Amino acid sequence: MLTINCTINGRAYKFTLDPRMSLMELLRQHGLNSVKQGCSVGECGACTVLIDDVATDTCIYLAVWADGKTIRTTEGEVQHGQLSVVQQAYVDTGAVQCGFCTPGLVMTSTSMVERFRGKRLTEQEIRRGLAGNLCRCTGYTAIVNAVEKAQLLDEETPR
Structure with a gap:
């Protein structure tokens, strides 16, 4: 098990996780269900989030690589009840x-x-x-x- 720190939709998080876990799995386990599991091989884009403002397929991105990163999901784009x-x-x-x-x-x-x-x-x-x-x-x-x-x-x- 490894521990990482990252920011998701403006909030700081600390996770202890299996180093084989994908970022998609981690985000979905924490209720961010806009991150969809589609192809699981980086071809469909259904799991795309922004990592340090770069669009990234989370199904092929290991969660441990998110250490120190800023992640934005669709849920985080709504600000003060307003859509982006x-x-x-x-x-x-x-x-x-x-x-x-x-x-x-x-x-x-x-x-x-x-x-x-x-x-x-x-x-x-x-x-x-x-x-x-x-x-x-x-x-x-x-x-x-x-x-x-x-x-x-x-x-x-x-x-």
């Missing part, structure tokens, strides 16, 4: 169907919107950025529209 600009854009554009892939897509989209703040991404750049997240329901058009809208909402948000 990305979450709101997904709602506004109807970019959600069955919802299984949505949390991972939201976190990947959040990473893109934050990383490219001030630069309007093209449709092709957005599609390339979302390539690690699979969705069987939407056809991606509404998801691309959500990222485009999130960029606009982000520009309007005072800092």
